[in-house]
Amino acid sequence: MMHTLNPESLEDGTRLLLPELLLLPEGPVRDHAVVVADGRFHAVGPARLLCDRYPHLSPVPLHGQLLMPGFVDAHHHLTQSFGTSLAFGEPSEIFRRVWLPLEGALDEESAYLAAKLACLEALRGGFTTVTDAGTRAPVDTDVLAAAARDTGIRCVLGLVCNDLSPEGKTAVDTGTVLAGAEKHLSRYTGADLVHPTLAVSIPEVATERTLRTTGRMAAEAGTVVQVHVNEHLAAVERSLVQHGMRPLEYLHAVGAVGPQLLAAHATLLTPGELGLLRDSGAAVSYNPVASAWKGNAVARAGAMAEQGIRFGLGTDGTRGDAFRLVDAAEFAQRLTHGLADGDPSCGGGWTWLDHGTRLSAEAVGLGGATGEVVEGRAADFLLLDITGPEMRPSWDTPWELVRLAGRDQITATVVAGRLCLWRGWPRSWDGPELVERAAEVGQRVVEEAPITRTHPVSTHHRPFRGRASESRGERA
Template sequence: MTQLRSLHQAPTLLVPEKVLLPEGAQTGHAVLVDDGQILAAGPLTEVAAHTKSLLTDANASDPNPKADQSIAEPVRIDLPGRLLMPGFIDTHHHLTQTFGKSIVFGEPSEIFQRVWVPMESNMDAEAIDVATRLAAWESLRGGFTTVTDAGTRSNVDVSAISDVTTDVGLRCVLGVICNDLGGGVRTSTVAEVVAAAERHLSRWDAEALVHPSLAVSIPEVASDEALVAITRLARDAGVSFQTHLNEHIVAVERSLISSGERPLERLARLGALGPELLAAHATLLTPREIRLLRDSGGAIAYNPVASSWKGNAVAPALLMHEFGMRIGLGTDGTRSDAFRLLDAAETAQRLTGGMDVIDSSAGGGWTWLEQGLRGGADAVGLSGQIGEISPGARADLLILNIDTPEFVPSWDVPWELVRLANRDQIEAVIVEGKLRLEHGWPIDWDGRAFLERAKDVSRRVVENSPITRIDPNAADHRARWMAEHGNATGSGSPASANAPRNGGAVSARDDF
């Protein structure tokens, strides 16, 4: 894989055992990459002929190039036993929340009130830098080459996020929060929110890996005027408008109490449903709301792991897919492992619907692969640019070792990627035509030294944040169980009999 380190320095012909195209994995294919872009993809003979034609045309246009400007034959890199595939798109993430990801195991819904807001409000520039780098690295390790950040609650400028993602080499659809309400009171004027949104939309033109997006945390924290203004701005600019929509029971009830409408119904009344919408979760939808969303052309970020860990429901993703709705997959910052996300996406649909009607296929495998790739690209407004291997697309690619027990024998690569693949098979992660990770580790910065720094900074932040947990950590949970059962298994510490029995809040700092 050392040859890949110079991938961005010259035109390169990648010749793997298989290339993943939308119609499936193809053998005998090649991909030509140059200047961060895919120039050609297809059967090796055709790509080689196309490459020769490109060189001939280029040399003909400048018959006397300077020595340092001459056009050379592409570097050919053969990749036997490897699958070349597009990088995955995470359509819903919270990059600055990574310090708390293992604090919220076992927690009920709406943990933002007890964990995320208290923690992010206490994060300084150094903490945001470290948290973002940790999350970005984990995303790349998990096969995500693009991540959609829903906006930080920290007071640090969002450039602190973009600087890190660009440095690490992660493509980022970067949201800025445009709330104008909080706690039932106005926190900003609509004019202030609009001005901040306009600044955000205009500041990233020179950044190849940063794509702006506008966000409202949940519809209830924006006035009618702000929702109309922000969605119109996003629509006119051709960028995504992100919001957590109909995610939890309490959120739907809160909206009903404050406005007499469910969150999605309110957006529909305001004319704020449209193709710019990227609705995170959308797990609690009535049939009417599904129709409204379908007719509007809005997109869904389906977050199956979040539903499993702390949700009230699972989005009807397979039904919406059959209705032709736009769907991408999101992690919600739970775990940044694309292959486990594919598995969760299929499994959640099979368990919540497929088994009831004896649908053993539940999407046929390819559906979830498609939603993790081209569907995700469409959902975040980057269709044709990422999530596929095709001429003109950006060279955001993964190289997987398929000469492994998981893929031998191999009969159906799309299904195998959904149910059998794992991130340990990812040998190289390429973004914008440049190698970023090799066997999960960065090639141009010291990952091991950074991990030590991340441990120190995360401990400082969490210990000093007013975080409240409902569920005890695993050790305390076990101790309570052992105490209730009188050490029935014969294992466990005698001290477990003295474990606390109350179910009240547990400060996170008690766990560190």
């Protein structure tokens, strides 16, 4: 018996799925199928072969659907979702004026709602994995883990291990920090969707001992340490004043650069620092939207790809839209390097899809677990409607996914074989109710937090800018 496409057909036990198009690591193919069982891709291959091999399974035809791996967000801040647009139009280092006050005002309920709201947005945007860089909210990190579990998204969960203040003074006992790090890494042993990692906000807020030890602990646990590295001019200057070295140089000097390092942003790198990343095997989270919105530069992701430097794509909590992210990743490279170099390809569409899926998974410590449609990998995937005018006729699917596809085309979002969203909304819990509750609580949190912005929201700032222009005209 042949099934028609409906959410129920994606929720039953073992399933034999026949999409119109299947995105494999080597590219898109037709007349292929997948068998999903026990949360994994049990089999992947030619449709006729799998139908013969599994005669007891009723094939589920997915006409007009592309089955592709879910995207992996390599850098997020889940508890900042209440204040996303507060960063619009602000200068680069907003963590002191916006994010620290906002996160500091969260309690368990509001932190849970903020994280769950961010997870829902990520799922709606095509991400099946989010990597949280560690919250500064005064709550147990399991609050974030609960939010991820309750939405069904896979979460790489960071624990902040800072033991110094931004001024370089002792803030927390180092032994206490390292004991907490060890507990965090062992806390989620055997967890289905939560993968623990360690994090240091910036190199200057951790002692040399903490930087070295967290790196060793992460390496032994097969995970990563997330550190914001060379993100802004102010960060580079602060490190030069404090240590006489740039942030990445300092991490290298204290023995904290290696395959376990996930360097967030890495936008301001010298040729020598690119060499450090290449030779050490460290990974980078390339966050192109964050660079455009609040950065001083764009990471040289194209050069990283050519040199074999590992990197994934991250949102930095800017917006949870995977297709706009891969578009921004390519577009930023084209504007900053491709146009000047006369390079019309800028890596080709497959480069940005790979670094948004399987290579992003590898960068955050989930290599071999998710990020591609391969037998044995977690069944984290999207069904994408390719019947619209954006994708018909189709000549180059990878490029079309990068430049033309959108989250409104996502029919289903599946994580570990479980249907999380159908046409953008969950079926097992009330998504709209969460959004309304989060909006209500978020309004209160932001109003109570001691946030400082350089100018008011745009509707209030616009009249001020108009008066300023008139004043300049009068002076002229």
